[in-house]
Amino acid sequence: MPKITLASNNKTYEVPVGTKFLDFCQDNRTPHDFGCTVGSCGTCRLVLEVGADKVNPLTDEEQETLEMCTDVAGARLGCQLTVNGDIRVRQID
Ligand code: FES
Structure with a gap:
């Protein structure tokens, strides 16, 4: 299973192939900011x-x-x- 590592908390999570990063963050209450959730605001x-x-x-x-x-x-x-494979993510300002 793919692994998502968040630079913000240095935690690693296993997810099924094809997981939407948004769904993963909402399900796990991760420290990643979202706004519109439809690709138009840039918050994420x-x-x-x-x-x-x-x-x-x-x-x-x-x-x-x-x-x-x-x-x-x-x-x-x-x-x-x-998410289709192992990634490490860092949110940017
Ligand atoms: S939350 Fe991703 S672009 Fe708005």
Whole structure:
């Protein structure tokens, strides 16, 4: 099973393949901030310190939101992520 590690609390959780990162965070009450939950506000932006190739590909809509809210290379939206392998996540300001 894939493992999600959160840089914010340095905890690791096992999840089934195909888990939505948003669902995982809500189910586990993790320290990761969300707003709209539909990919438009950018509150949930993060970087994958490990496993950028272990999540679903970036869509044009996600890219548009990211361009409006961060200039961090490789940033993703937590509410749009599907976890398919081991990842380490750090939320960005
Ligand atoms: S919570 Fe708004 S873009 Fe993810």
